[in-house]
Amino acid sequence: MTMILPHIKQIKPYVSGIQPPTGNDVIKLNLNEHPYAPSPNVLNVFRTIKEESLRRYPNSQCDELRRALARKYDVKKEQTFCGNGSSEIISLLFTVFLDRGHRIAIPDPSFALYYSMAAVHQVECLKIPVRYNFTIDTDALITAEAKAIVLVNPNAPTGLLLPPQEVERIAKHFSGLVIVDEAYIDFAEADSSIVPLIKKYKNLVVVRTFSKAYSLCGVRVGYCFADEALISALEKGKNLYNVNFISQQLALAALLDEKHLKTTTDAVKRTRDDFIKNIRKLGFNVIQSQTNFVLCSPPAHLGKDRARKLYNQLLERNIYVRYFEDKLLYDKLRISIGTEEEMKILYDYLKKLMESATFNNS
Numbered sequence: 638m639t640m641i642l643p644h645i646k647q648i649k650p651y652v653s654g655i656q657p658p659t660g661n662d663v664i665k666l667n668l669n670e671h672p673y674a675p676s677p678n679v680l681n682v683f684r685t686i687k688e689e690s691l692r693r694y695p696n697s698q699c700d701e702l703r704r705a706l707a708r709k710y711d712v713k714k715e716q717t718f719c720g721n722g723s724s725e726i727i728s729l730l731f732t733v734f735l736d737r738g739h740r741i742a743i744p745d746p747s748f749a750l751y752y753s754m755a756a757v758h759q760v761e762c763l764k765i766p767v768r769y770n771f772t773i774d775t776d777a778l779i780t781a782e783a784k785a786i787v788l789v790n791p792n793a794p795t796g797l798l799l800p801p802q803e804v805e806r807i808a809k810h811f812s813g814l815v816i817v818d819e820a821y822i823d824f825a826e827a828d829s830s831i832v833p834l835i836k837k838y839k840n841l842v843v844v845r846t847f848s849k850a851y852s853l854c855g856v857r858v859g860y861c862f863a864d865e866a867l868i869s870a871l872e873k874g875k876n877l878y879n880v881n882f883i884s885q886q887l888a889l890a891a892l893l894d895e896k897h898l899k900t901t902t903d904a905v906k907r908t909r910d911d912f913i914k915n916i917r918k919l920g921f922n923v924i925q926s927q928t929n930f931v932l933c934s935p936p937a938h939l940g941k942d943r944a945r946k947l948y949n950q951l952l953e954r955n956i957y958v959r960y961f962e963d964k965l966l967y968d969k970l971r972i973s974i975g976t977e978e979e980m981k982i983l984y985d986y987l988k989k990l991m992e993s994a995t996f997n998n999s
């Protein structure tokens with residue numbers, strides 16, 4: 638007799654990118670991690686953590702971090718929430734606001750964790766196809782018969798940004814919950830975030846993370862902004878002490894170093910734009926990204942299976958990028974932006990490959 642619920646047994650688990658072995662010869666460009674170290678303040682705080690802090694329970698409400706977030710984004714502390722990574726917040730949104738048989742509308746393709754969480758909570762996932770150029774059909778989202786809309790902005794894995802006025806149009810004209818995931822917003826053009834709109838729209842939740850722009854994937858801290866009533870509901874549904882003391886302190890240290898955030902995100906954006914320009918010269922079709930990754934297609938003359946072949950050849954060189962087994966993405970690779978040196982190594986190899994017969998013979 639199995640103890641596993643039938644719908645859980647049938648779910649295809651969320652698949653992350655390969656975790657390659659560590660080593661100086663490995664170039665890891667498959668998980669959208671920040672290529673630069675977090676703020677020096679983070680390590681300084683880490684070194685000062687005392688023994689007593691480890692044996693005491695942490696602040697269960699993340700009060701200090703929430704106050705700092707409220708100050709930075711000009712909202713109330715009661716309009717902020719912190720979680721064990723944005724992944725916990727995503728799960729909580731389903732737990733607290735969506736019930737079995739409800740439906741969410743989400744662009745397709747988008748961040749696959751939302752599809753997985755919908756399946757776990759027995760919520761129907763209405764996938765709204767993106768247009769031929771991967772832009773989002775906002776009218777189709779607004780008119781969808783759904784309890785909630787999920788919008789990853791900039792979108793993953795495309796890297797495209799939906800302008801703030803279009804996001805506001807969704808919040809204004811859709812009567813249900815509107816979840817906007819801004820995990821990559823710090824790599825987008827200025828004034829792209831719609832956090833200020835939570836004061837205007839009580840159905841809006843904006844999800845953010847310390848994993849991307851703050852270089853804290855391993856610390857696991859996410860946060861979100863919403864109307865006080867929605868935040869109060871999330872507090873009721875969360876696990877006790879969901880963010881540990883060390884993570885709270887390290888996230889706070891990173892948040893307070895705005896200069897480091899700007900310096901490193903600007904560096905990533907410059908490297909990204911240069912890389913896009915360079916591989917376009919090689920014949921790659923590249924979507925103009927507003928994130929720390931690019932989605933691109935190798936030149937069409939290389940054949941139908943060109944993306945998979947290139948992915949495998951890069952693996953042989955210890956260069957890890959992302960390939961998706963998906964009908965919309967089978968001819969594309971998603972490449973995270975690394976350091977200038979890493980991207981130059983990748984570009985030089987791609988250039989050599991495109992100029993030789995090696996690829997076609999693989």
